[in-house]
Amino acid sequence: MSGRISSWSARHMQALLSSAGHLVRSPLATILTLLVMALALAMPLGLLTLVQNTRSATGDFSGAIGMSVFLKSGVAEAKAQQLTGSLRARGDVSAAELITAEQALAEFRKDSGFGAALDALEENPLPHVIAVTPVSSATPAGIESLRRYLVSWPEVETVQLDSEWVTRFNAILAVLRRVLLVAATLLGIGVIAIVGNTIRLEILNRRAEIEVTKLVGGTNAFVRRPFLYTGMWYGLMAGLTAWLIVAGALWGLSGPAASLASAYGSHFVLSPPTAAELGLLLLVGISLGWIGSWIATAVHLQRIEP
C-alpha cells in the first residue's frame, strides 16, 4: 500500500519536473507568455501597493477627528474663555483649546510671510477659534450631534470638522480600491485566457504523445496531469516576475517619492508589497494557471483519441 502511495507521489513529482522541463526547452515562447501574464498580474499588484502606500503616507485618520469652532467676530475674549471652559467640562470632549484672534494673527504673520500686508489692516480680521478634540471613543454620530449643538450657540459662527477632507480622501481611496478589484478581476480572466491558450497549443504540439499514452491505457486524469502542472508553473513564475516588476517600479519611484515627501516635511518611504501580499500573489497566480489549464485540457484532451 505504501509502495503504491509513494509511486503515486513519484508519478506526480515526475509530472511536475517533466512539465518544468518542457517549459525550459522552449525558452523564448515560455518567456513571452510569462511576461504577458506577469504584466497582467503586476498591474493590480502595483495599484494595490499604490493604495496601501497612499494610506500609510496620509496616516490612519479614522479616529483622529477634531473640530474647529469659529466664534463670531464681535465675541469678547473673556466670553471665549468661558465657552472654552464649559466645553472642557463636557463628557464627550477630551480637550478644548482657545486660539485667540491675537494668537492666530501672530502665528499667521510669522508663517505666511504676509506680515507687511497684515500691518496695513486696521483691525484683526481673524475670529477667536476653539479647537475641540472629542473623546477617542466618540462615534461619527456623536461627533455630528456635538457639532450641531455647538452650531446652535449664539456666539458660534461656524463649526468645521477637520475630518471632512479625510472623509473625502477615504472615499477616493475606496473608489480606487473598487477600481483595483475590477481591474484585478478583468486581468485575472486575461491570465486564465493566456494560460488556456498556451496549454491548448501545447496539447496540439504533443498530440502524438497524448495518443500513444491513451493507447497504452493512460487515463484522462493521467494525460491531464502534466498540463495542469504546466499551468501552475506558469502561474508561479508569472507571480514572481510580477513581484519583480513592481519591486523594480517602486525602486524607480523611490527617489521622486522621497523628494515629494520631504517637500511636505514628511519622512515617508515607499514600502514594497509585504510577504503576505507576495504569498497571496503567488497563490493567485498558481490558481489562475491551474484554472486556465484545467479549462484547456477539459476542452481539448477529450477530442484526442488514438
Added chain:
Amino acid sequence: MISFEQVAKRYPNGREALAGVNLRVAPGEMVFLTGRSGAGKSTVLKLIALLERPTRGQVIVNGDNTGQLPARRIPAFRRRVGVVFQDHRLLTDRPVFDNVALPLIVTDSSLKEIDRRVRAALDQVGLLGKERLLPLELSVGEQQRVGIARAIVGRPPVLIADEPTGNLDPQLATEMMNLFRRLNEVGVTIVVATHDLHLVRESGLREIQLDSGQVSDLAGPLPHIEAQR
C-alpha cells in the same frame, strides 16, 4: 479470447469497412489476418484494441463487450491489449527506456518494478543495452522491436500487430515472426495482420482472409471459426 459476431463497421465518411464479420480467436492462439489493402484488416485490429467501436454486431475481447464498455473503463481495457503498429508510433524525443516504460508509468507501477520489467521486455526483443538511445538512433528493425517491447511490457493477454514486417527485409521479417512465436508459446493470444503470404504459409498457422469487409476464406486448422454466408 476474441470473438466477432456479425460485426459491421461504417466510418463517419460513409465507407463500410466491415460487413458482417464472424471470427473467433481462442486463448493462446496465434492467427494471421490477410487480405488486400482496404479489405478491412486494420479495422478488425482497431475494433480489437477498442480504437473503434462496431456499428453493428458484437466484439468481445478478454470478456468485455467493446460496444458497451463505458468510457471510464477503456484505459483498463487497453492495458490488456498490446498493439504493434507498422509505423511503430514511438515518441522520438524520448529514449527507448521511456518509450517502453509508458504502459507501466500510466498504471502507477513502482520505479523498481518499471526498471525490472522494461529490461525484461527489451531482453525479449534483443535490445538490452540500448535503453538510453533515442528511437531515431536505431535501425528500422530495432525501432519495430522497441514497439513490440512497449506492447508486451505490461504483459497483456492479447497482442495485435498491424503489418509488423512491412518495412523489414526477409531475414528481419523471419526474426520478427520468431519473436511473435516465442511470445505465443508463453501464452499470449496474437493476431497479426500482414500482406506477406509467404510468411503465413511458412508458419503453418491459421489464416483469416478478409475480402471487401467479409471473411472470405479459411486456411490452416479451423478450430473455432465460422464462414460468413
